[in-house]
Structures are given as C-alpha cells and as structure tokens.
Amino acid sequence: MTKKKTTALHEVDGVSQPETTNKMAADKIKATRNRQYSVDEYVSQILAGSIPFLSRAITLVESTKASHQEKANAILERCLAYANKSVRIGITGVPGVGKSTFIESYGSYLTAQNKKVAVLAIDPSSSVNKGSILGDKTRMEALVTDPNAFIRPSPSGTSLGGVAQKTRETIILCEAAGFDTVIIETVGVGQSETAVHSMVDFFLLLKISGAGDELQGIKRGIIEMADAIVINKADGDNVQNAKIAKTAFNRALHLYPPKESKWIPKVLTCSALNHEGVDKIDAMINDYLSLTKTNGSFDKRRQEQNKYWLFATIEQQLKDNFYNNTLVSEALSKAIEDLEKGTTTPFNAAEKLLKINR
Template identity: 50%
Template sequence: MVKKRKEKSIEELVQGVLNGDRVTLAQAITLVESNSIRHFERAQQLIEAVLPHQKQSIRIGITGVPGAGKSTFIDTFGSFLTGLGLKVAVLAVDPSSNVSKGSILGDKTRMERLSRDVHAFIRPSPSGGTLGGVSRKTRETILLCEAAGYDVILVETVGVGQSEYVVRSMVDFFLLILLTGAGDELQAMKKGIMELPDLVVIHKADGDNVEKAEKVKEEMNMMLHVLRSYTEGWETKAVTASSIKETGIDSIWNVIQTFIQTTNNNGVFQKRRKTQQLEWLHAMIKEHIERHFYNDPEVKELVPKLETEIIEGKRAVSSSALQLVGLYYEKLKR
C-alpha cells in the first residue's frame, strides 16, 4: 500500500518558497492552480503570506506565430540571463486542448539548457481552456516566483488570439517573435496584435535567412513607426536575432533594460503595475461571481433545460438569461 504524502502546512510552503526551494515552489504553484474550494482558500493564505516578500522583478511576455521558435528563443535568452547571474522563471500561459484537456505546450524538453539550469524554473501551466483561470493562476504564480527571488519572469503564450491580450495585461514588457515571412503570418493573427508589443524580434536570422530578416526588419520598422505604441513614451522597434547562432540576444536585453529605465523615469512602469492590480481585482470579482452562479444547484438544473429550448427555438436568449439571473438573485435574498 502506497503511503499518502503528508500535506505541507502553509507555514512550510511559505518558508520553502522564500528560501528559493524549487520543489516547494512547484508544490505552492500546484496549490494555486487547483480548482478545489479548500485549496483555493489555502492558496489565498499562502499568497497573503508571501506578498510582503515580493522581489521587484522584470515581467516579460513573449508571443509569436506558430513555428517562430518561441521555446528555442526562451531557452537561449533565459540561459543568457542566468549567465549574467540572474534567476529566471518561465511560465507558460496555455489555454489547453478542449478535447484532451492536456497541455499543448508539453514538457520542458524544448528548453534543454534552461531545464538543467539551477538558476531557472520552468512551469508549463495548463488552464483547462479558461482564460480567466489563466489570468488568476498565472498572476499568483508570478507573485510566488518573485517571492522565491526570481529576477526575470518570462511568460510565454502559445499565441492563440485572446491569450496575447491576457498576457499583455500582466507583464511590464511584451515581445513579439516573427519569422522572415512575417507578412503572411500576420494575416492570420488577430487584428490589433501589432499594437501590443514593446519589441518585435525577427527570429531565425541565420544562414540564408540573414538578408531576408534584415529586409523584414526594415519593413516592420516602417509600419511600427506609424502605429501608436502600447507603452506611453516608448517607440516600438523591430530587431533581428538568431537563437542558434546566439546573435542579437544581448541587444534584446539592452532594449529591455532601456525600456525599464525609461518607464521608471517617466512613471509609466509603476502606473502600469498599479493599473494591472486593479484590473486583476475586477477580473477576480467576475470570476468569483461566475463560479458561484454556475455552481448553484438550482441554476445547474435549469441551464440544460433552457439551453434545449433555445436551440429548439422555443425560448429567447435574453429572457432565458434574465430568468436564470432572477432565480439566482432570489436565492441570495432568502
């Protein structure tokens, strides 16, 4: 008979996180990611306890078209940062497969160097297909990583529409990775995505692609020049880089450092952090209300009936919604 492992107390989790123990940090994140009500309450106790110990990190969001080499870039860029003596955490915002409920991103095998680096922590986090869940869990995971002493938090998105906007709302700096065929890939990307990044990287600029990459960079910079930058007081530009040749990586870090200095000097950095906290507050309120609403027994029982009637054309959507909300409000008054 396998002996059940004893659950760590909140105090043990807090101490382990603050000591930078990666095993305990992983356990703390698992607690935060749980959908159990009991785990949620424990997770909030944990978050409250580590809040005063947060380290001021740099939060960097990374997105890109499929095949752009995000994982390879993160492996090279992250290794470059740990080589500078920085601690790096990699978090993956993954809306997951709605069919299998498994992680699209898979495991850490595509980040071979970082996964072996004692100064790095990699956490692929499937969200069960709920972007709201991604928002809460990833934000709380960022807080845990900062309490554990990580200097740079890299938040990767698989680049599937709305997830870019969710990640943009929780990071300081947003990086978009493109290939030399950028024009074609951009057609498939959500409208407005080019207004989100603080830096565009034309990736895989090596071998026969060097000349093409330089041309795309010039075209991209002309386009970016006429677009309004997402960050006040900052002009978004395009650069080239190769993770295989490890060229342009140091320049990207220099751009990020300049960005942090610029936004700190003009007050945008702290203003953004405060705005993101308030956005998180309202997102949490909506998530709690929605979860409570759909978990109500009477609502659960009535929803399938109304859905069937709507599909059969017997009920209007608006009146059905009002009936459900009215039922819920009546129960709250009792």
C-alpha cells in the same frame, strides 16, 4: 448485481494480509509523505529559495481543493511583499517561430549574468508544455539543467481565466523565491496573449520573416499590444528577408497611437539558434525598464493589471454562476431558438432569463 471481479489479485474477506513490509519503515515513509507544512514553513522556505517548497506551493495554487486554496491564499498574501523586484516578460508567437529556442538562448544569456530565470507557460500547446508532455529533452536542454532556471508547465484547466489566475499566482511565488526574471510563454493563436499581456511588464512578439507577406492575416490587436517585435531565424539566407520584415513591421507599428508609457515599440532581429542578437534584445528591455521605472509607468501598469484581474475575476465568476444554473441553461436554449425564429427580441429574452436566477 455486484461487479464481477476480473483480477486474481484480490483479498479474501476476513483473511488478514501477511506483513510483507517492515511496518515501521512504511509508517515513516507515510508520515513524511503526508507531512503537512504550515504556512510559516512554506513562506520561510520559499523566501530562502527552496525549489521543492516553491514547486509544492505551486501545486497548492493549482489544486481545486478548498483547504489547499485557503493555504495557497495565505502563502500568497505573505509572498506579495517580495514580488516587486522582478521583471515579467511575456513572449508570444505562432508555432514554428522558435519560441523555445529563443527562451533557451535568452534565458541562458540571463543566467550567465547571475540572473535567476523562471519560465512559465499559459497554454497547453506552448513549447514549455510540449517539452514536458513529450519528454522531449532537447527543448530548453540547457535551461532544464541550469540551477538558476526554473521551468514549470502551465496548469491544466479548461478555462483560460482559471489557468491565467493560477499562472499569475505562480509568478508571485517565483518572485518570492528569488527569480528576478519571469518569462511567460504563450502561443499567439488564441485569446491567451491578451491574458499574458495583462500580467507582464514587457510583451514581446516573436516572428519570422516570410516572402513579404508578414502582415497578412495578423491577429487583431496583437501588434498593438507588443512592446517589441523580434524577428527570429535571421541567419543564413534569411538575413535579407528579416531586414525587409523589419521595415514592414516598423511601418505597421506606426499605425498605432503612442503608448501611455511613452515607450516606442522596437523591431529587432535575432538568431536564437546562433545566440546572435540576444544581447541587443536584453539591452532594449533594460532601456524599457529604466524609462518606465523613471516615469512611473512601470508601477502604474502593475497597478492597472491588479485592477484588471480583480474585475475580470469577479465578472467571470458572476457569469459562471449564472450560466451554470441548470434552469438558466435550459431556458437559454429555448431563448436562442425563439431568437432564431424571430419571435422575441434579445432584450425581452434576456429579461426573462434574468428573472429565473433571481
């Protein structure tokens, strides 16, 4: 049975449609729309700082179509040589600490010094994305209209690994397009801050002061990853609390072994809303850069990140291939049942599952 047509707006088969549009004009529009640019065109336009081409290339990176990915890979390999002049800053913090206000304030501070700033996000709940989804123009109002700033929401995707890969590739494109500061935002409530930490040169944890319970319920490992903790909203009645929080965080940082880079993580306060303290944060990041570029740990960290992503990508793919095998997933449910009943050991069960995929 064919589906009943529920609209009056349909053609009758065999009756040709009247030419209501100017055919030549329509063809011209179509030709432009469908125009496929070559890898050479992409690369030269991106290197010339073209934002439309940068955006288009990011769309290729984000595409799941094989031909798009192939083109994206070719563009990326050509852009790689230009990627090393930038600094990549990761910013994390739970919702409510003022990440978008901070990025707005710090980003504007940088563009005022003729820096070019790209802002990316790694998860759909970040402020960058919320702004774009809600059309909330008050978020990063100044940066959105700043010609030296480029804001791109995180790619949609179900797996963090996939989103992280696309974000990391987008960083390379932004750098080739002349953005010397790339800020990657993440919400510090999931696994994504580990991913961000593995793609940035400097990792900043944003906090606000509370009633002395700053360290309660803090997420495992997040303080250890931080190159700096910045206590935001240090204004008005909060100034005193921020100072107390600063002491508490300084004490917490001392619980961790020294970093390989010899950098001693700092705790600073700021009021992003009043643009106070942002200059000191910038000075600290510059101190970090001159230390780590002098002692070689800047390059070393990037090299290690490359290897991290090589192995992480391989291992994620191996797992995906295995668990997406229908026979495996059926047998896996059975194996977990048997484990729960106590009739098999995890090692026996694993061996049987691995035989299926061979």
